[in-house]
Amino acid sequence: MRFITLLLAVILLSGCETLQDMDFNKPLIPIPENIETKPKEEKIWVEARTSRIWVNPHVDENGDLVEGHYKNTVLEPGHWVVNGNQGQQN
Numbered sequence: 001m002r003f004i005t006l007l008l009a010v011i012l013l014s015g016c017e018t019l020q021d022m023d024f025n026k027p028l029i030p031i032p033e034n035i036e037t038k039p040k041e042e043k044i045w046v047e048a049r050t051s052r053i054w055v056n057p058h059v060d061e062n063g064d065l066v067e068g069h070y071k072n073t074v075l076e077p078g079h080w081v082v083n084g085n086q087g088q089q090n
Helices: 003-011
Strands: 043-046 049-055 067-075 079-082 085-087
Touching: none
Parallel strands: none
Antiparallel strands: 043 079, 049 067, 079 085
């Protein structure tokens, strides 16, 4: 028990640097002033705009009953937006 108490005292009283001495406003890696920092090229995928169309139940040309169903359509294809400029790719 004495050993554990002595070990804790040594750990607590050792010369550790406190966090109050650190300057948190400075970056960890200094950036030279003559280097221009360019914004990252952002690539964002814009999902396609789709729509569902309801088709009512009806009798087709063969006399068969077709149940009501949805048809999915693409209004605008999906595309990439690079740095705010829209470049559509099909």
